[in-house]
Amino acid sequence: MRLKGYPGDVLLLGVFLLPAIVTAPGLPWGGQDWIYSLAELVGVLALSAFLVAGMLSARIPGTDAWFGGLIRVWTIHRWFGFSAFMLVMVHVLLLAFATLPDSIGRSIGTVFPSLSHWEVWVGWAAFVTMLIFIAPTLDFFGALHYQHWKRLHLLSVPALVLALVHTLTLSSMAWVWWLLSALAMAAIAWRKLLSPWLARKPYVVKEVDTLARDVVELRLRPRGKGIRWRAGQFVYLTPMDRSLAAGYREEHPYTIASASADEELRIGIKAVGDATDALVNIRPGAEVCIEGPYGTFFETGDRETPDSEPQRKQLWLGGGIGITPFVSGARDRASNASAGREACLFYFANRPERAYYLDELIQISEACDTFTVHVHYMNENGVVTREYLAQRCPDFAEREVYMCGPPGMITHLKNLLRHEGVPSCRIHTEAFDFL
Template sequence: MTAHLYPRRFAAPFAALILAFAVVWWAFPEQMPFWRSLAIVTAWGGSGLLVANLVLMVREPHIARLLGGLESMYRWHHRSGMIAYLLLLCHPLALALNGWVEAPQLAWQTLVPWAQSWPLWLGWAALVLLMFGLATTFAVRLPYRRWRAFHFALGLGVLLALAHVYALLGGADTLLLLIVVTGVALGWRLIASDLGMASHPYRVTQVVHQAGGMVEALLSPCAAPITVAPGQFVLVAFGDGQAYRGCGEYHPFTVSGIEADGGLRVGIKALGTCSQRLQSLEPEVLVRLQGPFGTFLSDSPSVPQLWIAGGVGITPFMAALRAYACIRPTTLIYLFRKETDAAFLDELTALATTDPQFELLTDASDKGLPDFPELLGKIGHITAREVSICGPIPMVEALLPLLREIGVAEESIHFEKFDFR
């Protein structure tokens, strides 16, 4: 996740709000009792946000750039889904209260599914699926693949919710708009992204085994290369080789090097099933690649830099250091468990001796977190620097309050977490 991208970080919530408000404005009820009006407003507001929630999971580089980056989109994808669900939950309750005004019996009949017909059952089924999908969204301990499969229940929930409205109202203009946007967003995500129709063909042309259980692969373009900046990441699905069997899924990897001919390097650490298998990657494997995504290191003010990398979080900084000599004083604090675990250490040490603007500080913390106050105390004029952090979540979370305490301005702190849920 990249933080503090004024004003881009407001783009995703703004887009979601615009869609929800536009839908409510179109369908705003006139001259109806209060509770019935509220039921209609919550239904359309919730539906608008649900559809916005689908737009925010579209993985398309131009849309991602427009909406402030994939990380911000995913954050607001979750938040808009949650708010939409709460609004939709208010819809039957408001209808029941509308009935209550006439007779309590009517309120009861509004709430019990067996007293209703199939168009209303569709609505209840949508609410149940949305509840299930949302409950699993926050189950961070669930294995990633299972989490993703459950998460897709939300897509089905949205389709059922729209079918419920269609069965009741027919093809109202507002509804047709929502159906079209839903179709395009879901279609793009499933066909172009997950099935890879929008991918670029690359080929593995070199595999280098780095220290610390990391393999670095050079991916060379088979057609026109994509343009990637240091700090950005790509989604990569590796195919099969002579002996290597790829897992075929798209995984995000930050580029660790950008070649003049459009080739991209990615450093892959064995962190789970697929990345473990990638340690035996071989040249000639075909690769499908999507992107680029992300805005990390994209703000380049002319002030001194402090970069903090933990373990595999070194990859975005490697790409920047390999791409150009530092144009302003840059200190990199590289944190690892043991020196033998530190990928790219020789290359970084060599860079520090040849680039007068570049300073390298390393720290091997073995187990537990390093002594951050001591490390940060070594940095001269820290409050005058732009700080960029990339590494494990506990490291980022330990550093943020310390930096604020020292007096580094909020908008000068940028961070990237290698996590996408």
């Protein structure tokens, strides 16, 4: 099995370790000082992780491919942020242990000194601020509203500033912190201040095609030069229509449903919350802003196949509004019947009226020898079984697998595929949780 390595991973690792490499040689490691030195090194790594997480917030279109797509960037960002939080706690504990052999009083005084040691209390303020915006994202707090989460994350800026003040007053290696903090602040400034004006493209809603009671497909026309995309990618859409009941100027990610050669940008949207409830009722002529494209959904499998090996056939598993990346892939084949590897699509829906794109997909499959479609209605036939897949696609376990749909469907299919011996590196999913 080949490991999933990306060029950006080496860059991130280098940036993360740079402060530790610069700082470690100057610390006293002999005698009883080694615990204190270790505490300082852990603190250095904590701030490094925090700064890298800040850098990853830039979300510049096109650069996410260096790291395996924006979904993977978000995962790395989350792990760096959580690691920074945990490393800060280890840093504090090690500082307490370093002086514990002398006395408990000195140990407590090291962690909670007098107010004259303001630089230490600035560090505590940074930690508390970090706790406020990280803790609610943990699972035991339950579901967190998307826009509330985004606003809460603005606290990362004062937390980062406080952490830098704490470190700069105690560190002799100021240049490395100025360098990394400049990169992190530039990334945050781009995301929060500049990208709404420089990265977003204006579009107009040309048509709104109703696919079901709560599902529409928007046909968008660019004002000026639009974006270019590949099948399986997604964009952030920001409605600029003040008449909407909700979601005005709120950005949300949506998968592109257009073929890559289309002039129109088509996006399938299902009403699942206040913003999407309003968006399915948007009117032609309304303005929206588009940022992107992002993602490497259909490109991920290519990294696992050495050039000397034949490219694997593909298995597409889509359900609900998660069918949209496969609609884009199928439309690519409609415009070029020889495009892409052989693909077998299983379309999962609760009942026939919820299979929004089925008629079009069947028409494409009839005109394309490398594309087949099967539909499975959950209410009539129950959950998908190994026998069902094998009967219609005998070599399904040998294929590169792409899936998108409701969480329950994804979990069930992943378990089924792994039971059949399909390795994780050949199972590719798309999810927009707090992206």
